Amino acid sequence: MSVLVTGGAGYIGSHMVWELLDHGESVVVLDRLSSGFDWAVPAEAPLHVGDVGDGELVARIIQEHKVDAIIHFAGSLIVPESMSDPLQYYENNTCKTRSLVAxxxxxxxxxxxxxxxxxxxxxxxxxxxxxxxxxxxxxxxxTSKLMTEWILRDTAAAHADFDYTVLRYFNVAGADPKGRTGQSTPGATLLIKVAAETALGKRPFMQIYGDDYPTPDGTCIRDYIHVTDLVAAHRLALNRLRAGGGSLVANCGYGHGYSVLEVMDSVKRVYGGEIDVRITGRRPGDAVAVVANSDLARREFGWAPRLDNLDGIVSDALSWERILATKNWPNRTGS
Incomplete structure (x- = not known):
């Protein structure tokens, strides 16, 4: 049996593929490569280039690889972009996932x-x-993600042989400590990724969107989780489903937050230098503060995060940026 990882050529998806392979799973990847990279997929995992909304393609992959589980990452994820182009988000995140579930x-x-x-x-x-x-x-x-949660809830209620786990991520950051993969998309908007690029001269400066929020230093607060801990939670959630644990919605975060300025202090500390940071206005759609209570995941999955350290997360992100700057990555055909 195999696990199908959609979006497995992307940031979190590629980490998931490595996590599964490291634990002896057979893995197959489906990704349209709109923001992912074929070289990010390990050679041991067959890569099918295509769209999760293509039901015929997905059915062939399931049949060919005897898929018994789907871990679904494919979708659009930039909050400000969703404000300006909501229909794209309802199409990619909700409609296509509905097709995948069907x-x-x-x-x-x-x-x-x-x-x-x-x-x-x-x-x-x-x-x-x-x-x-x-x-x-x-x-x-x-909203597009919440609607998909409802689709899964209602589908599981109607089909006794289908169960699911929804994992609500907080702010994912860092990179594989072994240097095998990381956040590689040009123009990425994740704070620690942007800060690491700025520190290494890939961006001339970076912006902080608002310093007038009702927080101690005026900047937004987020719960930053290392991507390696996050994909471990997925693997443990899969083990629970296979053991008959039943459908579940669970948070994945560390239970404490850092403000944007605190993150910047960490980046400067780990990098060992100053970064050109400029304050600008708030972005539409940004919440003031979001921090996880992840007791449910710890209790139900036996999840025990190992990399809960902001400087460590930043260090892995910086290491990956240095790898990207020095390596000419081939595609899977070697060209």
Whole structure:
């Protein structure tokens, strides 16, 4: 049996592929390569280039590789972009996932793990936020993910042989400590990625979007989770589903947050120099503070994060930027 990882050529997806392979799983990847890279997919994992909304393609992959679980990362993820182009987000994140779920049900794939987001909560008002908090997304990105959660809930209620786990991510950062993969997309918007690029001269400066939020230093607060800890949670969630654990929605975060300025202090400390940082206005859709209560994942999956250290996360991100700057990555055909 194999695990199908959609978006497996992207940032989190490629880490997931390595995590599964490291633990003896057979893995197949589906990615349209709109923001991912074929070289990010290990040679041991067959790569199919295509769209998760292509039901015929997905069905062939499931049949050919005897897929018993889907871990779904493919989608659009930039909050400000979702404000200006909401239809793209409802198409990529909701409509295409609905098609993927329909194919999974039709092909009798029993287990589905979905990459959701803390953006479903909006500004929760109570931190750390638990899974039973009110969902009130403040962007089409968050709404598109929440709608998919509903699709999974209702599908599982209608089909006894289908179960799922929704993992609501907080702010994913860092890179594989072994240097095998990392965040590689040009023009990425994740704070630590942008700061690392700026520190190494790949960007002339970076912007902080708003310093007038109701937080101690006026900048937004987020719960930053190392990508390696995050994909470990997915693997453990899959183990739980296979053991009959049943459907579940769980947060993935460390339970404490850092402001944007605190993150910048960490980057400067680890890098060992100054960075050109410029304050500008707020971005639409940014919540004030979002911090996870992840007790459920720890209890249900036995998840025990190992890399909860901001300077360590920043160090791995900087290391990956240096690798990207010095290596000419081939594609999977070697050209």
């Amino acid at each position: 194919t999974a049900v039709r092909e009798k794939v029993p287990h589905f793990i979905f990459s959701s987001t803390a953006a479903v909560y909006g500004t929760a008002g109570v931190e750390p936020v638990r899974e039973d908090a009110m969902t009130k997304p403040e962007s089409p990105y968050g």
